[in-house]
Amino acid sequence: MAIVCPTVLAGEPHEFREQIERVAPFASRIQIDLMDGAFAPTKSVALDSIWWPEGLDVDIHLMYQEPERYLEKLVNLRPNMVIIHAEANVDLVKFATALHENNIKAGLAVLKDTQVKEVQHFLPNFDHLLIFSGDLGRFGGQVDMSLLEKVSEAKKIVPNIEVGWDGGINETNALDLSNGGVEVLNVGGYIQRASQPDKAYVTISSLIS
Known part of the structure; x- marks a missing residue:
């Protein structure tokens, strides 16, 4: 069964707090997007600035050029999962291990x-594959259904x-993505x-349930 995972993407600490507080009351799992301004054209709040309420499962989507530099900090945060990019400068197997x-x-x-x-x-070293159809460092983007073959x-x-x-x-494509085999719909x-x-969360959740 597919699930809806609201995303948090913020450039400033006050925006981060607002977005966390906006979705924490109803979400069980969220994705926090972090950008370094190198791999992605924009820069987010720093890794040191992120937090989340106890009991929330958090995936950290790291749009960093050199994620290994931040491994110790990531581990200390104890997220549910850390997602790195195949295109980054990183030893994928070493990082996953x-x-x-x-x-x-x-x-x-x-x-x-x-x-x-x-x-x-x-791939066998990873628990999750994130198909990225958006624009690095920004909410939105277009759903390219041809990517479902992945x-x-x-x-x-x-x-x-x-x-x-x-x-x-959004509500026009969530069901098609779910029917296409997508299990985690990261909605920003x-x-x-x-x-x-x-209500937006419930709308998407009801479509794919």
């Missing part, structure tokens, strides 16, 4: 132009890998910019 040694799940994100076959040898390609390599989607999810602007975020 270090997370697993600390009982943290490892996720691998791939940009639109990165094919599953390019990362097939690394779901079946990944499942052929690692049948039990969890597959998430990031970018452009549709929830964060809604006048009633809780």
Whole structure:
């Protein structure tokens, strides 16, 4: 069964707090997007500035060029999962192994132009594949349904890998993504910019339940 995972993407600490407080009352799992201004064109709040309420499962989506530099800080935060990009300057297997040694799940994100076959040898080391259909460092983007073929390609390599989607999810495409095999729908602007975020969350959740 697919789940809705609201995303938090903030440039300033006060924005981060507002976004966390906006979704924490109803979400059981969220994704925090972090950018270094190098891998992504924009810069988010610093890793040192993030926090979340106790009891919330948090995935950290790290859009950093050199994620290994931040491994110790990430481990100390004790998130549910850390997602790094296949396109970053990182030893993917070493990073995933270090997370697993600390009982943290490892996720691998791939940009639109990165094919599953390019990362097939690394996939067995990861718990989650994030199909990225958005614009780095920004809410929104467009859902490119042709990217759904990555779901079946990944499942052929690692049948039990969890597959998430990031970018452009709303009430017009959530069901198609779920039916296409996406298990974690990371929803940003549709929830964060809604006048009633809780109702936006319920709308998407009801569509895919």
